[in-house]
Amino acid sequence: MKKIVFILLACMQLGTLEAQNGNHFPKQDYDYFLDFFATRDRNTHQKALIYINDNWSEDFEALAIESLYFLKSPSTSSKLLNILQKKTGKNYTYDFNQWYEYLWNKDATYNEGYYFFKAALHRAIDSRFAKYFLSRQGQSKIRLDEVRWGGVIQDGIPPLRNPNMINANQARYLEDDHIVFGISINGDTRAYPKRILAWHEMFTDQVGGVPVAGVYCTLCGTVILYKTEQNGVQYQMGTSGFLYRSNKLMYDKKTQSLWNTLWGKPVIGPLVDKGIELEYLSVVTTTWGEWKKRHPETKVLSLKTGHDRNYDEGIAYKDYFSTDELMFNIPEKDKRLKNKQEILAIRLPGETEENIAISSKYLRKNPIHTGIINQKNFIVFTDKSGAHRVYFNKTIEFVAYDGQSTATDSKGNSWKLEEEELINTKTQEVLKRVPTHNAFWFGYKAAFPEVTLIK
Structure with a gap:
């Protein structure tokens, strides 16, 4: 997501947000920060700066940093920055990564x-954004100052x-070495090429009779497949435009609640604390x-998406994927692996808080790896x-694997690797699949700080 340069002016419609929410307040502290965007009038800006300086409190820090991020008036921006630096004792100038990490x-x-400030500020970009923050009903499971607009x-x-x-035989645009994300549900097998999905970051569909959403956070390298129906409720998911710890936040159309992509849970809005957690399935x-x-019968995305994009291999996010640098920073980096080094995530939501991340580099060197989660062998x-x-x-005990579809156990039995199960070809014994997905290390660790790393 790229930062869009824009000017926030009279379209802020200050005061209407409180009125729409059934509240009528005298001018609040945050209104003085919004004055910078409501008008170009220098006197108004100066009065706001004087008020902010004279009434400074620690809760102004997030307001000031976020205002500076969007301010387009050099004079006002410079004066507000001076106040922020003086009050905090930090001299980060316009290095927003440092300001956010400090915060x-x-x-x-x-x-x-x-x-209210966040709703008013971002409403000028998209009027729908205000609902994310005003419909929260006092509910938030994540820090609001870590919710950043993605551009x-x-x-x-x-x-x-x-x-x-x-x-498959119609997909002549694909070469054998192109990356795809493969799924299989109830025998319905499909492939979603990275070169297409990176431009859209989400698909919603019925696969094998199951309503699903495949969510691709390009920034944190994660494709997760969620069942979007729970307890008889069908959630219509979309891309909110916001990030949390460099991980895209989804939203549901009905309530405009924000959802954490890696958790599969609503984190801001009316659905928080309602016991909602989407079930996720495996993505290869x-x-x-x-x-x-493996799957000659597979279906695959057509280039006819209805959108005009350059779907050539490696084009989308080319610069981002070519380095280990982040586009949006996180509170703290764990240097045990490089930021964008790929890991396999293994967790059992609803059963245990245990969480395991295994380096893909390690697994390439160890094509058969055993472990335990929640007292279950995998x-x-x-x-x-x-x-x-x-x-x-x-x-x-498995002793051999041909690197394709066949594994052998210590008794000489042959097992076939299917997408939903592992089958003993002689006895027809079945071992069920554990839902997993890949991710970049930095994003997964930021979402699950207590994760156990194997590398």
Whole structure:
């Protein structure tokens, strides 16, 4: 997501947000920060600066930093920066990564007014943004000062809804070494090329009769497949335009609640604390050649998406993927792995808080890996393309794997690796698949600070 340069002016419609929310207040502290965007009048700006300086409190820090991020008046920006630096004793100038890290590495200081400020400030970009913060009903599971605009409007990166799928032999635009994200539900097998999905970051569809959303956070390297129906409720998901710890936040159309992509839970809005957590399914990151070899019957995304994009391999986010630098910073980096080094995530939501991340580099060197989560044995098979498949293992010892579709146990039995299960070809014994997905290390660690790393 790229930062869009814009000017926030009279369209702020100050005061209407409180009125729409049923509240009528005298001028609040945050209103003085909004004055910078409501008018170009220098006298108004000067009065606001005097008020901010004379009435400074720690809860002004988030307001000031976020105002500076968007301010386009050099004179006002310089004066506000001087106040911020003087009050905090920090001289970070316009290095917003340093300002945000300073803010995030101490207890939150903002007050209730910050929600109104955030709604008013971002409403000028997209009127729908205000609902994210005003419909919260006092509920938030994440720090609001860590919620940052990613540079686009709601669904500005357009999800693919019920996208056109074609047969494998029709996908002449794909080469065997192109990266795809493979899924299989109830025998319905599909491939979503990275070169297409990176431009859309989400697809919604019925796969194998199951309503799903595949969510691709390009910034944190994660594709997660969620069942979007829970307890009889069908959630219509979209891309909010906001990030939390460099991880995209989803929203649901009905309530405009914000959802954490990696958690599968609503984190701001009316749905928070309602016991909602979407079930996720496995996604295999592999090559088109390996996927179609395993699944000649697979469907694959058509280039006819209804959108005009350059879908050539490696074009989308080319600069971002080519370095280890982040586009949006996080509170703290864990240097045990490089930021964008890929890991396999293994967790069992609803069963345990245990969380395991295994370096994909390690798994390539160890194509058979066993482990335990929540007192359950699991086994990871990593094929020649680097794709991982994980199964609950009981007590069976596997001694060989051909790097494709066949594993052998210590008794000489042959097992076939399927997308939803591992099958003993002689006895037909079945080991069920463990839902997993890949991610960049930095983003996964930021979402799950207590994760156990294997490398």
